[in-house]
Amino acid sequence: MRYARNCRTDIFILILSLLLSISSLQAGKPAKIKFTIGKSELLPGGKTSWQKVRMGMPVQQGDRLRTALNARIELEMPDGSVLKINENTVFDVKELKTQEEDKEDRMSFTLWAGNLWASFKKVISGRQTREIESPSAVVAIRGTIIDMDVAGDATTTVRVVEGKVAVKSKDAGGEVIVKSNQQTVVRKGKNPTPPKPTAKTSSAQPAGDLVFEVRTPKLQFTDPAVLAAGIPLEGKANPGARVEANGTPMTVSPDGRFRGRVKAQEGLNTIRVSVDWNNNRQTKTVRVFVNTKKPEVQISRPVTARFVNRRDYSLSGAVFDPTPMDKVKVYINDELVAEVSGRGSFNRTIILKEGKNNIVLRAVDRSGNVTEKAEQIFLDTVKPIVTITQPAQEVVTRFEPPLPPDRARDFATERFNQVVRGIIIDPEPSSKIKRFGINGKEIRPNSDGTFEAIINLRRGENRLSVFAEDVAGNIYRDDSRKILVR
Known part of the structure; x- marks a missing residue:
């Protein structure tokens, strides 16, 4: 009977250990919140309570992130890829597996609504998988910089800044390859639109087809040089468009790319970038935090x-x-x-x-x-140690004959000199001697701790009152020694 119970206990412990091992493997290496500004929240997988997003917070697979108006999050993946989640966005981390932790290299996400900018490390093996889903599309990534929007009706726009991606509809099938400087649109239940340039180079570009992308290399700057040089901005617009950032004109190249710098100040910098092309105007807001001063x-x-x-x-x-x-x-x-x-x-x-x-x-x-x-x-909790070597005994009697009658004086005014010798040490950890004295007379010991002092005695009983204090405040007192003068 006891053997059966022991077997059941061992089996239970074994199963529990296996479950814990599986759970730890599933957790994997987390992503990390590299930067956050504004109101953003995280819902851990399997939980019902939202948490405030903080700098350095780990993000595990199964977690959900959401940003409010004017909020932004920068998320760093275990492989160094960076995802920037913009305002009014809901974003899930579905899978986060690394070769080191899980013997797999898979990352998959869901963008439910809002805007996402992502820079993924180049995929160098067929066993590596990077994928972003939306309610209407699936985007397969192979080392790419992309900008992705999901509208309220689930319409998904995928813009490729660099590299290429495969985009397919979740419901209608059909797949397109979108390369650098191209974009496609996937509507719910529809095939992806054929890729087209995100910036037209032809003067025959139809009116109303406005292209406008804004990027900044960082969401925060700590280098003081940015205060003098300004915050760098870059992006893409239609050729011939006029672009301004906080009223400062940006340089626009013939292919529509623009760049420039905007005056920076400590703290939150709100940059309003506007484009004007063929009587079409649009404004986007970029928020960058500048913090160059140490606490x-x-x-x-x-x-x-x-x-x-x-x-x-x-x-x-x-x-x-x-x-x-x-x-x-x-x-x-x-x-x-x-x-x-x-x-x-x-x-x-x-x-x-x-x-x-x-x-x-x-x-x-x-x-x-x-x-x-x-x-x-x-x-230093150790008191100084004082050893009296002369007089050697704790109680000493001195015989002093009375003076001749012609030199006699009152006993109360008689004084006798007594030499006191010894050594004082302050044991380790030594904080050194601060004060040392006998009968109120200050004594300065020699460098080796030895000392010699002359004190005054009178007839009768004389007590030696020894006092020592080290720098740490430990005090030594001894009033036990007596010298009797007869």
Whole structure:
């Protein structure tokens, strides 16, 4: 009976281990939120509660992302591919498998609504799969830069900036190959339209067929050079079109490509890019975050007290970030202790070990700018040790005969000199001696710790009161020694 129960238990543990192993394999290596601005949320696979998207947040297969008005997300794949999810977009990560983690190399996504710009690493093997679905189309990718829109009626527009993709309808069949600078449109239940240039080079281009694409190489900049040079913009419009960004004309080449720079400022930069061609006007908004300034950190403790004698040490200070709308995370020895918006304070009690303690404080803003301060604090809980070598005994009696009558004086005013010798040491971790004295008389020991002092005695009982304090604040006291003068 017991054997049967043990077998059932072993089988259960084996099955549970296999399930956990399968689950860990399915999780795979995650994607990562590289940048976010505005209101964006993530719905983990199998969950019902949305989470706020944060910089550095992992994104697993099965997760869903959505962006609100004026929000954008930059998502970095495990292989380094980059996806930029624009405002009012709903996007699913269906599969995320890597050769290292899963022995497969598959990535598939669903763009339910909105706009997506993606730059995929080149596919070099037939075993690698990159695919984006929409309600009306399936796009097979082989190392491409594409721009993809899904309208409210599920109409999907696929524009290829570089490379090529295969686009087919989910319902009607039919497949087209879309190459660089081409686009196709897939309507629900219809075949993809034949690929056509995204920018016409012929003067016979029909009126109303406006082409307008805007790109910026980054959603955020941390290099201070951008403040002087401006934010770079590039894109595509119809040949002969006039393009402006925040009122600054862009240079448009004969094939309709345009580029230029727009004045930058710290914080959020809202850039309105407009095109005017054949009395057709359109405006798109690009939002770029510029953050070139590192957080500023001021430590209120320690200021000068590098030696302490208590294990619990309170480290406090203030942090300030001059960039508008920025947030700063404060770490002490890699432990997150505070997260502040713009300006705030922090305090953390650290448990010290005896001897040297290295404390590293890092302040990191959401753009990755880092300010680091390193401090060394020494914990010294050991008192100084004082050894009296002369007089050697704890109780010493001195006989001092009275003075001759012609030199006699009141016993209360009689004084006798006593030489006191010894050695003082401050054991490791030594913070060095701060104060040392006998009977209130300050004594300066020699470099080897030995000392010699002359103190005054009077008739009767004289106590030796020895006091020593090290820099850390540890105190030695001894009042046990007596010298009797008879």
